[in-house]
Amino acid sequence: MLYKMNLVNKIKEAFEVSFKNKLIIRLCKILIVFVAFIILSIQSQNLIINLKFHKNITVKDRTNDFELAKAKLEKDIKQLNHKLDSKTPKSHYLVINSSSNEFSLYKGKNLIKKDKCSTGSYVLLKNGDQQQWMFKTPKGEFRIQTKTISPIWKKPDWAFVEDGLPVPPVNHHSRFEYGVLGDYALNLGHGYLIHGTLFQRFIGLPVTHGCIRLNDDNLELVYKSMAVGAKVYIY
The missing domain is CATH 1.20.5 (Single alpha-helices involved in coiled-coils or other helix-helix interfaces)
Incomplete structure (x- = not known):
């Protein structure tokens, strides 16, 4: 137990x-x-x-x-x-837009006038196999070389080729035409001018041989505003 x-x-x-x-x-x-x-x-x-x-x-x-x-x-x-x-120039200068065919006139930073213009057509003209011309407005910075009232156009060779005419000697009387450039011309050098036209209805279109065309009123304004040596910007 x-x-x-x-x-x-x-x-x-x-x-x-x-x-x-x-x-x-x-x-x-x-x-x-x-x-x-x-x-x-x-x-x-x-x-x-x-x-x-x-x-x-x-x-x-x-x-x-x-x-x-x-x-x-x-x-x-x-x-x-x-x-x-x-x-930026302190005096008057001109800006050309060759794409939109417009110009702008400035004095310093102030816009004086903006309107239509005409620039190069970019047409290629050939004279057989020997010569050819491209009608375009040059781009860059330029200066007014000379100013002329009642300018006379001395026709270059391409003007005769374009019309199907024989090219005359350099100082032949047929090269000189009166009244076709308007009342004023501003010379940019190398044969390029700012001038007027008889065909103002085409202002705003790319129809020139490289020069810049303005209507009568704008041409007068630009001529009186721009001094010799004034800058022109083309783009």
Whole structure:
């Protein structure tokens, strides 16, 4: 009987020890999970703080880059405007747009007159295999070489070839025509003139042999405004 009681007590003690061990293990697991959760929470908070800090730095850097780029652009614009001012004539000058067949008369930065004109037709004329002429208005910066009232046109060789006529000697009387260039002419050099026309209905069209044609009123204004040496810009 005593032996049975001792055996029961030992079994009971073993069960209690086993239960305590299981409880301790379970508590340890819970503790480990809790500690892991705390660690993850701390790491998450640090990550959020780092992201916010990095975002703030990135936004600040971008703002600084924008301000630097803006300041540089403003400086460049100021320099270009200063350069443009230094190159803009203070007196009258003429700008010819050969694409739209328009002219603009300026004095300094002030626009005096803008209207239609006529420029080169880009027609190619051939005289057999020996000669050819492209009727285009030259582009670039020019100056008024001379000014003439009631100009006389000395017809070049192509004028006779175009009409199917034999080319006369250089100073033959048939080369000289009166009244076809209008009341005024401004010489740009190399045979190119700013002049009038008998066919004013064609003003605004690319119909010339390279010269610049204006109607009567605009020609008079340009002639009286532009001095010898004044600049003409053609593009």
